[in-house]
Amino acid sequence: MLPSIRPATRRLLALSSALVLVSGAIAPVTPAIAQTRPANTTQQGPASVADLAEGLLGAVVNISTSQNVKNEDKAPMPQVPEGSPFQDFFDEFFKGQGQDGNRPRTVNSLGSGFVIDPAGYIVTNNHVIDGADDIEANFADGSKLKAKLIGKDTKTDLALLKVEPKKPLTAVPFGDSRKMRIGDWVMAIGNPFGLGGTVTVGIVSARGRNINAGPYDNFIQTDAAINRGNSGGPLFNMYGEVIGINTAIISPSGGSIGIGFSVPTELAENVIKQLRDFGETRRGWLGVRIQPVTDDIAASLGMERPRGALVAGIITGGPVANGEIKTGDVIIRFDGKDVGEMRDLPRVVAESPVGKAVDVVVIRDGKEQTVKVTLGRLEDSEAAAAAGAEENPTVAPEEGQEQSDENAAPEDPPAVEMPADGRVLGMKLAELDDAARKKYGISEDVEGVVITEVKPGTAAAERRLKAGDVIVEVAQEAMTTPEDVLTRVDSLKSDGRRNALLMIANKTGELRFVTVRME
Template sequence: MALKTRSNVAHAALALAVSLSLGAGPLAVPARAEVKPAGPESVADLAEGLLDAVVNISTSQNVKSDDKAPIPQVPEGSPFQDFFDDFFKGEDGSNQPQTVNSLGSGFVIDPKGFIATNNHVIEGADDIEVNFANGSKLKAKLVGTDPKTDLALLKVEPKAPLKAVPFGDSRTMRIGDWVMAIGNPFGLGGSVTVGIISARGRNINAGPYDNFIQTDAAINRGNSGGPLFNMKGEVIGINTAIISPSGGSIGIGFSVPTELAENIFLQLRDYGETRRGWLGVRIQPVTDDIAESLGMTETKGALVAGVIKGGPVDNGSIMTGDVIVRFDGKDVHEMRDLPRVVAESPVGKAVDVVLLRGGKEMTVKITLGRLEDGEKQADPADEATPDEGTTEEGTAPDTEEQALPKNIETVLGMGIGELDEDARKTFNIVESVKGVVITEVAPGSAAAERGIVPGDVIVEVGQEAVTTAEEVKSRVAKLKSEDRRNVLMMVSNRTGALRYITVRID
């Protein structure tokens, strides 16, 4: 009887276990939730409609060989004599030009045959050929280039309208959005890769208008000039550069955003060249020390270090020492924002510029000039930058037999004196520079840390012009009495290039 009872209990337990394992009855274990794969389910339909608009670009360039290596010698009468002569020598016995080939990508932006790509894909090419997805090939001519953004526009003559792709608005794209790249990696032909936008506004020091989209969609050699699409099939970037120690994709690729590229392609198509807006100022970053010295509540904007003579604002509307914080409705968060937004603006457009002057915010109306004209008329002093020639400037001239400046004083680790004719000859300072000359800089001083060198000239202290060493000393003393930690000075180098520098008050 006991055995029967145990048996019945065992059978009941077994039945319950089977019931639970099969998920039957009210005590059933819930089924495991289905795990969906990351990313879009498929981009096949999207890619199918775009592949025909993406092209492979093949270029060739004739390069004259200057190889001075000796030509291999073969025995007289050797059956290889003709081969060696043809391969290593031209008809006149000189080295033959070599043909260098390269591959890249591009995409059709106009059914009439306009094709966008990178400048470095076609730079220096003697022959450009465009290969389409259907196997057809067409010779292309160069319409125009823009090396500053590494963009170029080509033109082919198709027998029928080409499949073109539209531009999208890259400004609406967010970090984490899915994107698709199509190109010609390693010359393999049309290839599709998918990823996300990893970052925006990247500066990789490729040019003055860096504002790259960073993506982890695989981009390799040969993808240059190809399009980066959003999930609507619109071009939101032109694939341009990668970071890779091996040359292959490691998930860090960069694309020129269409907010910058679209207008450039339109200008190249219409004019064969770019026509950028120009403000006519030299600028430098606003550092924390400069912001504090100017009484700014936050570090932002672009500090005007000089106004180009004959430029659009050479009428007093914008002055040296102003901080531009907003341009044509766009905030200028940091210095590099200003050149980009100005360049994107049409030539001749009247814009509002918000700036800080003397601690007060004000708005001025500016009519933009053309950058390309400004680059032609700029004088050497305007084009010089604070960092140019630091080695030469850092070496004090031989003053053994030359007269030193008069009324030498010492302040902030600098020897300063009158900028007279003797001083100009001693330090080779141009006549246009006015102020107080720096005759020596103590090693390890706050001034030396800021890159100040003998021959530099102090033009302003605390945004007030100075002409004597005593004025410099009194202004510094006043700032020190106000418990200021830094002195803001405008300093000119020997050629007249101006820059603002903050020097710590010891």
Template sequence: MTSNRFLRAARRTFTAGAAALLIGAATVPSLVTPAAAADGPASVADLAQGLLGAVVNISTSQRVKGTEGPGAVPMPQLPEGSPFQDFFDDFFKNRPGEQGNPSQKVQSLGSGFVVDAEQGIVVTNNHVIADADDIEVNFSDGVTLKATLVGTDTKTDVAVLKVDPKGHKLTAVKFGDSSKMRVGDWVMAIGNPFGLGGTVTVGIVSARNRDINSGPYDDFIQTDAAINRGNSGGPLFNSDGEVIGINTAIISPSGGSIGIGFSIPSQLALGVVDQLRQFGETRRGWLGVRIQPVTDDIAESLGMATAKGALVAGVIKGGPVDNGTILAGDVIIKFDGRDVNEMRDLPRVVAESTVGKAVDVVIVRKGVEQTVKVTLGRLEDGEKLASGENGTAGKDNGDEAPAVSTASVLGMTVGELNDETRTKFGIAAEVSGVVITEVTKDSAAAERGIQAGEVITEIAQESVATPKDVMDRIAALKEQGRKNALLMLASKTGELRFVTIRMD
């Protein structure tokens, strides 16, 4: 039921404008006592009445080019006076691409809400207005205003629109603190499912911190409030009438509500909205590292008591920490005072930080916890750099050791990385270490997905340059009573990753 197939299907539905809004039931202030909460809210009528005017219907239209060229289906040649002439005239001559009809206007619907009545600022989902040629905002009192696009963010699926409020008094709502919401709290949804404006549904927060693989900063609120097509971009309210989420996705095999919907938390959305209003674009913090999860095996190899944090697998050349401040093999456990319990926590907290800010980062390096100071760069500036550069280990490669014979260890045959092996496996010149020339089938190395042509650059966070270095490091680890060996591997192009291999 919770497969990515359903999530993708829901996302495709939303992109077409048939988006779903998640907003659960909100209790009125007089029903917040524990005794009343146990029975659920008696009515949310007063709360809903004050919020309906701020929730809007987003109507978009897009001109789609007509079907032309080899793929076009020609109109059949019918005998004069054929009874099917009118039918085929209607079908073919009204298609996009036919003479007199070069394009077709496709319309879609979604939801949104006003956050600034004086400036006419409306928030919605990016997928609701993506690729639209015209955007209209329809208010609950029947007024329709043309909207201009202020800015969008595809990573969080947030868009900000602006309408001219002159001559029309708008009602606005404010953002609340989503971090205070608990599983079981009542929430309320107002949106436009299937174009039916002003629809109110209630429910609870079913779960928090959901990762549905829709973007790099997934941290969704899950709710069972009924949401359907046309609701995307609408607000999720708490019992005080504050927006604590923007509804954006559902899990559904049929496109209808089954009580599993997801909302972007206000804690994440608010910063994006502010940046879009101020700059027309996002300006996120950037650390300049490639990371991977800390597994139990990796934690044991690093001498950590528990598996937590984000393991630095590489440092982006030219990035903020390409000065040796943070090295490949470090584990980041705290960033600017915020704990990093899982790998996915780090990108979010870094992105929410101010560009140019100097922050304290707590790392574990070779089993020792220490704090380093880092000045953040800008993610948007670094993305192009990161896509064109390989991660660097930030280590001392030293002089190349004399040639030695190959060695066999942990199901791998390793050899010297020289001109011959570089050419054989297509290994880039900047990659250094010991090349893996063969991996034994069903071995410990094969089970970890290690392949011939990869290069061992470090073992247990110490550089290796020769096959003898590899043998010596493995032997030393066994003498220390270690069960796993932590290898840093470089791909043929130099991209780094960490792998643990059992040595028993």
């Protein structure tokens, strides 16, 4: 039953009616027209999505979770006079505190999900069910079923649940998110703020968004209203196919401001399939360390434009440790898919099956080459790395930490006298001998030319090169002596190059590429 309208509200409504009537003097509306729609009148505004929504609501569920957490609140329980009307309230609210303040308490949360198989498989976000002790799926018809976690993936924030229905459930299919264009209509259905069964409509605002949520960010951005509780719910195209899983919003207030993000099905579908088949993900692994190809790096390599991923290192024991891919290669195409920028490569590799032999197109020595590699499994490499860290813990001294007197380093090794001011590209260099290794703590497996001094204000200083760094290569040629560096730099200048591409190793051997302007 609706509440009665207050007098002030009546006056406001009367004023509003008056405004409508005044506007009617400009565009008069007769009572006959207002009450009857002519038979030949067409619908105004966008086409209705009521039929589409009606067929999809039954496949969208509300996810309710509960978690037992330890109560660490040490605040004393308020003292309420005996017989106070609020005594029952305080007794219930603070039950379990006081003398037994560490008694666990239950925390509930709400989210969304959708059925992808009539047998009872449900997709949602991992953060919706993370840490839950009890998961329940609430359906549009009012029924409720306990859900079991089949598998989850923290890297894409996805999870797969299973319920045991007495009859087949209404399910929705995955669509191809790659076909969605900016401006296409989309519909979100979910459980915002626990309201359940809420339908909102908008468009695809952008594609391929990186919001630093994970290593495979490739979000669809939409202005369809997404709020707290929509997490895990589906984003549909106008054919009733799921093309995204609503995951995050940007909002200073916690409510929708028209900037929501969905995991596209081109990424999610394979993850969900692996969770269903194996209970875990099985991602491809190439075994390389990469960095972006900047404008300067592209110019130093003779590339027309920046593209691809620059290989900065090869993982020992990885799939390409035998030299199929080399440090300094720029990967521009992987298994038939273009690598437009660095962040594209981890995603396309992860989407590829473990053990698959794929063609990789690289730029090496200024020319495109195609090499074939067989992928390993990312999860195996992560497990091995974690086990190695536990078995062989190492503690490296912090940068700038002083050494004790008995371990004091010797004087700087004599730097080779260079022309003019004695520097190359603003740096003084020396051969990497035993004395230099001891002074800077450089690993035995690092080879190259050690930097002993960097002049402030030079191009090398701008690139944050410092004493103790090792120049391994200049323009993809190995360096052994300071004279090698000088000769290679002079050669690049003669060729009209403006930047020199340096492969730099730190004391542990970790590689990176920097471009230094040749003055």
